[in-house]
Amino acid sequence: MRGLKLFSLCLSAAALAVISSCGPSPKVVPVDKTVKVTECKPDQETVEVSPNDTVQWTFVPSSPGYLVDFKNRTPFSTHDPPIGQKNTVKGDFWCNTFGLGCYYEYVITKDGKGCADPGVHVGSG
Numbered sequence: 001m002r003g004l005k006l007f008s009l010c011l012s013a014a015a016l017a018v019i020s021s022c023g024p025s026p027k028v029v030p031v032d033k034t035v036k037v038t039e040c041k042p043d044q045e046t047v048e049v050s051p052n053d054t055v056q057w058t059f060v061p062s063s064p065g066y067l068v069d070f071k072n073r074t075p076f077s078t079h080d081p082p083i084g085q086k087n088t089v090k091g092d093f094w095c096n097t098f099g100l101g102c103y104y105e106y107v108i109t110k111d112g113k114g115c116a117d118p119g120v121h122v123g124s125g
Contacts, residue, residue: 030052031053032053032054032056032086033049033054034055034058035056035058036059036060037057037059040108040116041116042118044118045118046118047120049075049121049122050089051091053088053089054089055076055086055087056084057081057108065110065111065112066083066109067083067110068080068081068107069106069107070105071107073101073104074104074106075095075122076088077090089120091123095122099123102121102123103121104121105118
């Protein structure tokens with residue numbers, strides 16, 4: 001009887017701990033990130049972001065021939081985010097739910113030829 005009471009108490013404590021950890025997370029202010037690409041080379045190999053941050057690519061010299069393309073998965077709403085505009089980070093199911101696969105590779109091309117393949121990392125892990 002005593003063992004059952006102790007088990008019930010431990011189970012209740014565990015449930016309370018889980019419920020209290022599921023409360024609202026602290027409000028995080030989104031951050032604007034800019035990746036400057038000079039002669040096909042980005043100034044950051046990996047862009048570190050959180051959900052709702054924005055990423056904008058700028059190119060020097062400016063040229064309409066540049067493209068940013070996420071081949072397999074993307075943290076944005078499109079695989080080809082517009083350059084020169086702020087693109088809001090959304091993540092995807094695996095990253096947002098389980099914290100898995102939060103690194104997204106992309107390719108920078110100029111006039112159809114690949115020139116760099118950096119990435120975007122969402123989150124802290």
